[in-house]
Amino acid sequence: MSLARWMRWPRQWRRSSQAAETKKILRSVGGSLEGVSSSTEGVFLQAGERLMSLQTHANEIAQLATSVAELQAGDSGALTVLDEVLAAACQLQKTGHSEKVRELQTQARAIQQAIETIGPAVKTFDVLSVMIRIESVRCEATGAIFVGLADAVTQLSQQIRERIGATAGAAGVLLETISCAAEDIGRTLQERQASLGPLTSEASAELLKIGDNRQRASQATQLLGARFSDISAAVGNIVTALQFHDIVRQQMEHTTDALRLDEAKVNAGEVARLRAAQLQHSRATFENSVKEIRQALAQVEQNAGMVAGELAGLLGISGSGDASYFSGIESGLKSILTILQGNAAADRRLREAAVSIQQPVSEISKTVAGVRTIGIEMQRIAMNATIQATRLEHSGGALEIVALAILTLARQIETSSDTLEQCLRTVREDAAAVGAAAAADSEAEGQIAILRQSAAALSSMESRSKADYTRTVALTAALQREIGETISGFGTQDECLGALDAAIQALQGVSALEATPENAAAELGMSQYTMHSERAVHRALYDAENSSDDVPAESPPLVAEENVEFF
């Protein structure tokens, strides 16, 4: 070996050793990039599979939440009916039938009094009959006998007594029936005044609250729409970010392919510098997509939690999940229903009483007509006695007085009969009016049916809402758990980022080791790779050449603004 060769040998040995080292590093970088690519693919695919399940659950939650909001907003009909029925119930309280029934009571008492006035008249008739008999005996010598007259008075008096006795019984029944109805009405009225008023006001206030909440429900539907729109946007971000795995994979493949090329052996320094910058770009893209996926998953989780919270607020459900807006009114409505049912029953009884009054009234009426006839007959007898007395001239004076007394009493009976008939007419009319009014109030029964129906509709809506809410809460919890598992399974990808960092550092080391001033290799790289993102890296690389090679390229935006073109 010549001296010159011997002198060159260390340099050649160094170059050869350096080339071997560079080759080893490049092979190692290529291997580690392939490892990163395959290990991340599994993780990204798993996240994608989870995304399908998350989307299904989120859709189910969206459907349930929308159903709850629609149920809450769609029961305004039941609320309006309830409000109207409650207002009508208050109105019912103001009318009542107590005045009419009191009037009936007055009339029944007047009937009793009128009947009572006939009793003494009958006794007087008996006395007058005896007096006629005495006069008949006294005038027997003159040939005038009035025994028949006395008998007629006694007979008619007896008839009046019998009829009035029966009438008094019927009048007693009448008064009792009317008094019972009055008592019933008084009690019902008192109950209404004591309970229905406050209850109705309370229920109306609760209905207002529910009504206000229903208005909020439609706003909440929009809010929920926004939440699901956010979830949908987050899912969209995940779909987009997951695709970056493919982009990064291709970039790494290009890098490993480039490192295997002969050019890498000749211009190792420049190729390594270019690929280090490209890897930095890939790393930034990868890191950004990982961050984006984690953030979007957290956003889905957060929005799902907010949906459950908003639904609870919409239903007025407390932390324990027991209370709701409807529960505030439910017991009030039940009490109102009980009172209204009591009212309806009282109205029914009143109608029955009004009908049952007609019978004693009719009986009394018939009897009074008979008494009236007897009174007229008695007047005829009195006239007859007056004629007999006139015939007897002076000796008929006493008989004339008796005849006058009979006439007066008979007229009194006729007048009493008139009074009774007037009272009976009034009772009949009042009873009919009470019956008609009670029948009109029987509309309350219809209102009760509507009230019950509306309350049942609200109750059913409430239980369906609660069931949907419970399902939503359970689904949300499952979704949040699933998201937690997905985030944890996806991890931060630190290992892959570390492997990329190591590869970048190794390539930068090679670049420093094999420093060459020419850019020929970079030009070659430019002509080989046409991907837009890679060109951006190239541009970044050469633009940054004068400043610093260590500045990593910025990651591209998730989606280019104009990335669709129709041919």
Next chain:
Amino acid sequence: MNKTILTADDSATVRQMVSFTLKAAGYDVIEAKDGQDALGKLSQPIAMVITDLNMPMLDGIGLIKGLRSHPKAKYVPIVVLTTESDTAKKQEARSAGATAWIVKPFRPEQLVAVVQKVLG
């Protein structure tokens, strides 16, 4: 009956995301891992094809040409879904018979809008 869309991409992640997006929009999706695989899956009626460009075995341009010469897929719309945005590549796809071009990554609503527009 749902329309069936054939998607060809060598990336399992992209196939998964295309499938996820289109199934959620109510389409049936058949996946193929490259152009050759896609041509072998034309036994059932296909409403549309979404293909990547850079694939092993048979690339996107080859698949478009294959589809255009296939009696069953002669008039089927073909959307190219690729990371490429090179004008020459785009022109090549257009000449081969592609209907539209989408640069990856896509947003779900964007892909669905393109599919809806293409399928009418």
